[in-house]
Amino acid sequence: MKKRKILFSLGVAYYPEKEMLRLQKQAMLGWHFVGMNRLGFLRFEKQAPQAKKFAVDFFDGESSEESEYIALYEASGWHYISNYQKRYYYFEGNLAAPPIFSDQDSYQERINAEQRYLIKRSFWVALVGALLLAILYSVKSIWHWQDHAIWSFVFGICTGLLFVPVMIAIVSYLMGKLYKDRAAFYNQPEKIAKRQKVVRDLLIMALAGAVAGGIIGYIFG
Incomplete structure (x- = not known):
């Protein structure tokens, strides 16, 4: 019998609510979430079906504060599972566990810190x-390869990397417009999760x- 399962993440930075709903559904099917690897794949292990809910938080504190940070969640009824790059921390709790954010402002600050x-x-x-x-520019006068197709390809990749901050800013802006009331659902993440349309976005x-x-x-052409 298959004991492990892997799913590609929808994007924990922009769809955490929808992602947590997926983890909850997988738990009900008997797949326990164990973490997300560096390539963005969610890893599961086969266990008995369980009714539980999940939460992910963005941690922008220092590494020395990690133990206290996790302890606060444990005291609130949330069990620590794993983290992704020491920034995204995954927790699980029973269906009666309280929301991880106490108000709209605190959740909005979480979103802002993440962006x-x-x-x-x-x-x-x-x-x-x-x-x-x-x-590239330092060697092109030596090799004279700028007229080859490979130059255009490599130049395009490097230029794309140069403008990654611009693209991130555009994506963040558009997501903010598409889900401008996201923080208002701090205590009902499942409702905003059902509104999140990944393919359309x-x-x-x-x-x-x-x-x-x-x-x-x-x-630049």
Whole structure:
């Protein structure tokens, strides 16, 4: 009998409510969530079906505060499962466990802190792109390979990396507009989860990305 299962994450940064609803459904089917790996895959192990609910929180504190942070959740009836990159912490509780946020303002602050983190982290990606572009331009006069198709491909990848912060900002802005009342459901995450339309949102993001990419390509082409 199959003992392990893997599902691709919908995106814990933008669909945590929908993601937790998925974990709850899997638990009812007998699949216990054990964590998310670095590639964004959710890992499950076969167990007896259980009626429980899940929560994920974004932690922006210091590593020295982790034990106290987890202890606060444990005291509130939430059992710590695992974390993703020491930022996203997964918890499980019985169906009577209280919401992990006490009010709308605290949940909105969680969302804001998460977006600041994503933007900040994206600048490291942009830095890598800038360094790679610098290397490309430094060697093109030596190898004279800028007329080859591979130059255009590599140049496009590096330029894309350079503009990752812009894309993250666009995605965050659009998601904020699509679910502008998200924080109001701090104590009823299942309701906002049912409103989250992943395929529709992906199409909107793809369109926005195509427009942004076209503008960038026109400027730097």
